[in-house]
Every structure is written in C-alpha cells, then in structure tokens.
Amino acid sequence: MANAAAADLVLDTALVKKYDGFGPRYTSYPTADRFHAGVRAEHYVNALQTRNHERPRQPLSLYVHIPFCNTICYYCACNKVITKDHGRSAKYIRYLGREIDIVAGLIEGGPKVEQLHWGGGTPTFLARDEMATLMGMLRGGFEFSPQAEVSIEVDPRKVGADTIAFLAELGFNRISVGIQDFDPVVQEAVNRIQTEAETMTVIAAARANGFVSVNADLIYGLPRQTVAGFSTTLDKVIAVAPDRIALYSYAHVPHLFKPQRRIDVDALPAPETKLAILALAIEKLGAAGYVYIGMDHFAKPTDELAVAQARRLLHRNFQGYSTKPDCDMLAFGISAIGKVGASYVANVKTLDEYYQRLDASELPVMRGVLLDADDLLRRNVIQKLMCNFELDFAAVGSEFGIPFAEYFAPDLAALQPLAADGLVELDARSLRVTPRGRLLVRTVAMQFDRYLREAQVKAQYSKVI
Numbered sequence: 001m002a003n004a005a006a007a008d009l010v011l012d013t014a015l016v017k018k019y020d021g022f023g024p025r026y027t028s029y030p031t032a033d034r035f036h037a038g039v040r041a042e043h044y045v046n047a048l049q050t051r052n053h054e055r056p057r058q059p060l061s062l063y064v065h066i067p068f069c070n071t072i073c074y075y076c077a078c079n080k081v082i083t084k085d086h087g088r089s090a091k092y093i094r095y096l097g098r099e100i101d102i103v104a105g106l107i108e109g110g111p112k113v114e115q116l117h118w119g120g121g122t123p124t125f126l127a128r129d130e131m132a133t134l135m136g137m138l139r140g141g142f143e144f145s146p147q148a149e150v151s152i153e154v155d156p157r158k159v160g161a162d163t164i165a166f167l168a169e170l171g172f173n174r175i176s177v178g179i180q181d182f183d184p185v186v187q188e189a190v191n192r193i194q195t196e197a198e199t200m201t202v203i204a205a206a207r208a209n210g211f212v213s214v215n216a217d218l219i220y221g222l223p224r225q226t227v228a229g230f231s232t233t234l235d236k237v238i239a240v241a242p243d244r245i246a247l248y249s250y251a252h253v254p255h256l257f258k259p260q261r262r263i264d265v266d267a268l269p270a271p272e273t274k275l276a277i278l279a280l281a282i283e284k285l286g287a288a289g290y291v292y293i294g295m296d297h298f299a300k301p302t303d304e305l306a307v308a309q310a311r312r313l314l315h316r317n318f319q320g321y322s323t324k325p326d327c328d329m330l331a332f333g334i335s336a337i338g339k340v341g342a343s344y345v346a347n348v349k350t351l352d353e354y355y356q357r358l359d360a361s362e363l364p365v366m367r368g369v370l371l372d373a374d375d376l377l378r379r380n381v382i383q384k385l386m387c388n389f390e391l392d393f394a395a396v397g398s399e400f401g402i403p404f405a406e407y408f409a410p411d412l413a414a415l416q417p418l419a420a421d422g423l424v425e426l427d428a429r430s431l432r433v434t435p436r437g438r439l440l441v442r443t444v445a446m447q448f449d450r451y452l453r454e455a456q457v458k459a460q461y462s463k464v465i
C-alpha cells in the first residue's frame with residue numbers, strides 16, 4: 001500500500017458514533033489487560049536465554065521510563081510521580097543502573113541496539129549529569145548501531161535551547177514535543193500552562209541541532225476546547241512543520257485516572273464538537289500534505305515512518321508505530337513493558353516495589369503473558385492491519401502454515417457488518433480497510449482478537465442465563 005494521504009481520509013460521523021467506543025490500541029497482542037502475575041522474573045530470564053540461543057544477533061530496542069513530573073496535567077493517564085524534589089531522580093537513576101546491569105549481563109551474542117526511547121513522565125525532569133549517567137550506563141551495557149534511532153519525550157516548559165543541544169550531544173536524534181493545545185483557556189483547564197515561545201524554542205533548537213524527526217503531540221476533546229481555538233493551534237503547529245503529528249483523543253475516565261477528577265465535566269466539548277475538531281484537524285493536516293500513518297498518527301511523506309509504511313516495513317510496538325522490524329524490546333524502569341520473542345513482561349508500578357526488588361538483586365517483573373501459537377498468528381494479523389490497512393490471506397496462510405479462511409472463519413464472519421457499513425472491503429483473498437474505515441482500524445483489528453471474542457461470548461452467555 002502506498003501511504004494514505006490525510007486528505008483522503010473519510011470521517012463518517014455516523015459510523016464513528018456507531019463503532020468508536022473504548023477499544024485496545026494494540027501496541028501489544030494480547031493486550032496488556034491480559035497480562036497476569038503468573039509471569040515472573042524467571043520467565044523473562046528464560047526468554048532472554050532462549051533468545052541468546054536461537055537469535056543472538058536479532059537487534060534490540062530499549063525503552064526507559066522516567067516517571068517524574070514537576071506538576072500534574074489533569075488529563076494525564078501515564079504512570080508518573082509528581083514531585084519538585086530532584087533528589088528523587090538521582091536515586092531512581094542508580095536503581096535503573098542496577099536493572100540495566102542485570103539485563104545486559106543476560107544478553108549474549110553482541111546484538112546491536114537499533115532503537116532507544118526515553119519516555120515518561122518527563123524524561124527532561126532529570127538533571128544533565130543524571131541524563132549523561134543514564135546514557136552512559138545504557139551505552140556501557142549494550143552496543144549501539146551507528147544508525148540507531150534515539151528518541152526522547154520533551155516537556156518544553158522546563159527545557160531551553162541549550163538542553164536540546166545537550167540532548168543532541170548525548171546522541172538523541174529524534175524528539176517528541178508535548179503541546180496538546182496552545183489555547184491558554186484550555187491550558188488553564190488542564191493545568192498545563194505552556195507558552196508558544198517555549199514550544200517553538202524547543203522545535204527550532206531540535207532542527208538547529210540536527211534532529212532527524214520532530215514529533216508534536218496534540219490532544220483533542222480537552223475541556224474548554226473549541227473548533228475555532230483548536231483551528232488556531234493547528235495553524236501554528238503546521239506552520240513549524242513537525243515531521244510527525246500525533247493527534248490523540250482525550251478519553252475522560254476519572255475512575256481509572258485520578259488526576260482527571262479535577263477536570264470540569266461540564267467544560268468538556270460535546271461529542272459533536274469533538275468530532276468537528278477531529279474533522280477540522282484531518283482537513284488541515286491533509287491540506288498541509290501530511291499522510292495518515294494510522295491510529296492517531298500523521299507524518300510528512302518524507303518522514304521515516306511514512307517511508308517505512310510505503311515500503312510495508314512499518315511495525316507497531318509499545319511506543320506506537322516504529323520503523324524497526326521485529327526487535328526484541330527491553331524495557332527499564334517502573335511500569336515499563338518489554339517484549340522478548342513470544343513473551344511480554346511488565347515491571348512493578350511503584351518506586352518502593354522497584355527499589356525492593358532490585359535491592360534483592362531481582363528483576364522487577366510484576367506480570368506479563370507468554371504467547372501461544374494462536375497469539376503469535378493473531379499478533380501478526382493485527383499488526384499488519386494496523387500498519388498496512390490490508391491483509392493478504394494467502395500470504396499470512398503460507399507464513400503460518402494455516403488455511404486462512406478456515407482458521408479465521410468466525411473472525412471473517414464478524415467482519416461482515418463492517419463490510420456492509422463500508423469500513424472494509426472483503427473478498428475470498430484479501431481484506432482492505434477503506435478510507436472510511438481507517439480511522440476505525442482498531443474496530444477492524446478487534447474482530448481478530450480472540451480474547452475479546454471470548455469475553456463477548458461469556459457476557460452473552462451470562463445474559464442468556
């Protein structure tokens with residue numbers, strides 16, 4: 001598939017209302033809610049040893065979670081620690097070092113790191129010497145490819161041009177800048193006051209320091225947001241031409257995320273307004289020449305994500321879309337999730353548990369899942385759909401040695417209503433997500449999710465009884 005221009009996307013509001021509920025983002029399959037405590041540190045060690053044995057040279061992707069933030073954004077759904085005490089990060093870095101040492105000691109065969117990402121929280125909460133120490137520990141434990149994509153999430157409120165230059169010196173070459181909305185009224189409603197000047201300084205500094213890709217994060221559906229206000233934000237963002245734009249939908253679920261309780265429900269835009277904002281964003285991004293990567297992501301046609309997608313080399317992992325095929329992902333820090341071969345492992349969520357486990361020289365794994373053959377097959381199918389918007393049944397069948405139509409008969413039957421609504425085109429050989437269905441691609445992917453199907457059947461069964 002060539003890239004889908006954002007301008008070609010069709011936002012069918014009736015279909016969005018019909019199908020768009022809460023659904024997985026499929027950064028993993030099975031999804032994280034299927035992880036369980038039966039998967040422990042020893043499973044992670046086994047997975048790493050199997051890897052050493054079977055595919056020692058397979059490249060690695062590393063993720064480091066830095067949980068600290070200075071202030072709370074009310075929309076936040078991340079695992080973070082709000083503090084102004086910078087002493088807390090010094091201790092965390094020391095323990096990250098222990099975790100890196102243990103994991104690096106278990107890796108054999110000299111694989112190269114192709115990707116490193118620091119996420120949070122706010123990675124730029126760290127002092128410069130802490131950042132340098134952490135990067136030194138990672139480079140000491142692993143061998144990096146000279147072409148490695150090294151990325152970091154930046155909060156422009158606390159970062160000047162000199163810090164961006166420092167990040168470049170440390171080897172960062174991709175940057176993700178949180179913006180959300182420039183409208184001061186919205187910023188006040190979500191407790192994230194961030195001037196345009198602060199944001200623009202960071203973006204300009206990233207360019208000046210040779211960063212290969214600049215990503216801007218926006219959120220629609222925030223309190224006090226209006227079509228006119230967000231239109232102005234979009235114009236300003238498009239004017240500085242980020243290589244990628246992530247446009248997230250705000251989901252108000254205060255029972256899951258405590259900070260959201262501080263959001264005034266009455267100030268949230270009505271569903272029609274939220275959809276109108278999305279429609280406007282798609283129109284403006286399309287007019288500016290961005291292509292639609294999938295889910296919430298847009299990119300310039302020249303950006304490496306768009307290029308990888310055009311070559312069918314796009315992948316999806318816990319960081320979202322990725323250009324790196326089939327890396328094992330080693331994840332460090334609290335709540336970080338890694339993937340090694342046929343297993344996912346998730347770390348403990350709190351600092352206390354993290355420190356306790358590492359004090360006992362144990363890997364801080366809390367839960368995870370071991371994939372069976374069916375999971376691996378479905379992970380592949382869902383990934384192809386999320387990245388390519390199409391599926392060639394014969395290709396998947398021969399890759400996995402299964403008769404596709406027979407194996408997936410219930411899934412294909414479940415897709416029929418979506419085909420009738422024009423979200424997908426389905427024939428005996430292939431499935432294609434239409435421009436009308438692309439914004440709802442996770443609804444399409446959900447039809448291949450065995451666990452969701454089993455949960456639905458169970459719910460129906462309970463109702464019948």
Ligand code: SF4
Pocket residue numbers: 068069071072073075076077078080120121122155
């Ligand atoms: S949204 Fe980001 S910066 Fe804001 S509190 Fe959450 S993790 Fe911290």
